[in-house]
Amino acid sequence: MIEVKNLWKNYGENVVLEQLNVTVAEGDFITMVGSSGCGKSTFLNLLLGTEQLSRGELLINGKPIASEPGPERGIVFQQYSLFPHMTVLENIMAAKAFERKGFTGYLFGKAKREAKSAAEKLLKEVGLEHALKKYPHELSGGMKQRLAIAQALLGKPKILLLDEPFGALDPGIRAEMHQLVLNLWREHGLTIFMVTHDLKEGFYLGTRLWVFDKTRHDPQAPNAYGATITYDLPVSKNSNYENLLSLTK
Amino acid sequence: MKRLINLKPSKPLAFALGILPFFLIAVLYVINSNARLAENADDKLLPPVSKMADAIERLALEPSKRSGEYTFWIDTASSLKRLGLGVLCAAALGLLFGIFTGAIPLVKSGLSPFLTVISLIPPLALLPILFIVFGLGELSKVVLIVIGIFPFIARDIQRRAEEIPNEQLVKAQTLGANTSQIIVRVLLPQLMPKLIDSVRLSLGAGWLFLIAAEAIAATDGLGYRIFLVRRYLSMDVILPYVAWITLLAFIVDQLLALLNRKLYPWHSQGNR
Numbered sequence: 001m002i003e004v005k006n007l008w009k010n011y012g013e014n015v016v017l018e019q020l021n022v023t024v025a026e027g028d029f030i031t032m033v034g035s036s037g038c039g040k041s042t043f044l045n046l047l048l049g050t051e052q053l054s055r056g057e058l059l060i061n062g063k064p065i066a067s068e069p070g071p072e073r074g075i076v077f078q079q080y081s082l083f084p085h086m087t088v089l090e091n092i093m094a095a096k097a098f099e100r101k102g103f104t105g106y107l108f109g110k111a112k113r114e115a116k117s118a119a120e121k122l123l124k125e126v127g128l129e130h131a132l133k134k135y136p137h138e139l140s141g142g143m144k145q146r147l148a149i150a151q152a153l154l155g156k157p158k159i160l161l162l163d164e165p166f167g168a169l170d171p172g173i174r175a176e177m178h179q180l181v182l183n184l185w186r187e188h189g190l191t192i193f194m195v196t197h198d199l200k201e202g203f204y205l206g207t208r209l210w211v212f213d214k215t216r217h218d219p220q221a222p223n224a225y226g227a228t229i230t231y232d233l234p235v236s237k238n239s240n241y242e243n244l245l246s247l248t249k
Numbered sequence: 250m251k252r253l254i255n256l257k258p259s260k261p262l263a264f265a266l267g268i269l270p271f272f273l274i275a276v277l278y279v280i281n282s283n284a285r286l287a288e289n290a291d292d293k294l295l296p297p298v299s300k301m302a303d304a305i306e307r308l309a310l311e312p313s314k315r316s317g318e319y320t321f322w323i324d325t326a327s328s329l330k331r332l333g334l335g336v337l338c339a340a341a342l343g344l345l346f347g348i349f350t351g352a353i354p355l356v357k358s359g360l361s362p363f364l365t366v367i368s369l370i371p372p373l374a375l376l377p378i379l380f381i382v383f384g385l386g387e388l389s390k391v392v393l394i395v396i397g398i399f400p401f402i403a404r405d406i407q408r409r410a411e412e413i414p415n416e417q418l419v420k421a422q423t424l425g426a427n428t429s430q431i432i433v434r435v436l437l438p439q440l441m442p443k444l445i446d447s448v449r450l451s452l453g454a455g456w457l458f459l460i461a462a463e464a465i466a467a468t469d470g471l472g473y474r475i476f477l478v479r480r481y482l483s484m485d486v487i488l489p490y491v492a493w494i495t496l497l498a499f500i501v502d503q504l505l506a507l508l509n510r511k512l513y514p515w516h517s518q519g520n521r
Contacts, residue, residue, distance in 0.1 A: 048419065050415075069422035073423060075423050077419075077420075082417075085513070097434070098426035101427075104429070104434070105430030106433070136515075152423065
């Protein structure tokens with residue numbers, strides 16, 4: 001369970017998030033929408049641990065969230081999250097090596113053979129078995145993201161953070177990726193937070209949709225007030241999102 | 250007629266255009282050399298090509314009457330040894346400094362201002378100190394090359410390390426990697442091709458410091474030779490030596506570029 005209690009985030013005078021109060025149950029799929037610069041990525045970074053909150057509390061199972069990234073929270077970025085100097089297979093095997101304690105992050109002998117066969121099995125599951133020896137720059141956008149998602153799940157995170165993961169993909173590929181994410185979410189019992197610009201995607205994938213917006217405006221000082229969650233909509237899979245769409249307007 | 254900026258040469262034309270300046274220089278040289286020689290057959294300033302060939306034949310193919318050694322090859326070997334050793338040490342030191350200042354903010358705060366100041370010291374001004382401290386032997390020449398180019402390599406590698414997208418470092422952390430694993434598996438392999446690029450860029454300076462050191466105190470070496478024969482106005486030796494140094498520099502540069510392509514195929518293409 002994730003609890004957010006009166007959370008504020010500001011950079012000096014510039015308030016980004018204010019008065020955030022929300023509770024997330026395990027297994028929720030939260031999609032976050034809102035205009036650019038309204039703090040949804042900042043909130044994701046707070047969850048990730050790359051940004052620190054200014055005031056309030058952010059608790060995971062009753063404990064304050066770690067102040068640096070760690071294996072309990074997986075992440076898929078829009079781009080750059082693969083290691084460009086490793087082949088597809090090595091990208092997955094490296095993740096296996098990082099799990100273990102050690103100085104170099106390389107695997108040797110038996111551990112290496114085991115990691116290799118496990119990686120090959122996993123890559124088969126996500127449909128990349130024919131691209132084992134390819135480097136990331138040789139993959140299509142969809143294949144890259146598939147690999148990034150597979151890699152992110154290797155740390156066995158309970159929470160998966162997705163930062164506009166499909167923003168750069170073609171619509172057809174996107175639908176494929178939606179199925180992949182939904183399957184993995186159910187299979188692994190993940191709690192997912194996903195930032196998206198696509199409202200339709202947000203309604204389709206999520207069990208809860210959050211809209212980030214500013215409730216207070218000061219025309220003299222546009223940065224004096226931050227954004228918060230203005231709508232927290234439960235989405236059931238059979239509800240008509242068109243109705244909800246009109247509701248948000 | 251297309252605009253000039255849209256005209257692209259075909260392959261043979263591009264090759265011909267590339268050769269042209271070299272050809273023009275050669276023709277200019279021969280014309281002027283002939284003109285001077287017509288006035289004074291003993292002119293030393295622009296010797297004929299045949300005389301340069303004689304000089305190199307004497308130095309490269311016949312043992313020296315004094316020492317019995319092949320001067321040209323001894324010079325080449327000595328210079329390449331000094332340059333290679335100096336550049337190798339500078340690259341190793343630069344990589345070490347660069348990777349740690351680039352990856353660890355605490356180390357950066359401690360070393361970055363120091364490195365900036367070091368890089369501002371003109372290395373040649375340190376040469377007398379090096380001669381005093383390390384003597385006139387090989388060590389002082391190698392150390393001059395190291396001091397001359399290592400700050401550049403270190404700062405370049407630091408910048409390159411900082412350029413690696415933060416997303417990769419975050420991703421590695423979410424997979425459970427610790428600091429040393431991130432340095433060894435994520436940063437180091439991506440910085441190796443950058444290091445080779447950096448070495449290629451600093452080789453010019455490396456040659457400069459090598460020749461300067463050899464000119465001042467040495468008993469062999471390409472730089473020593475051209476400064477030695479300058480006393481006798483031996484342009485017939487100096488010009489081929491300069492051409493030879495240039496050729497060596499070109500070959501080393503191309504070999505490093507080839508090495509980069511062979512070892513790091515992911516680097517030259519796409520790069521993401």
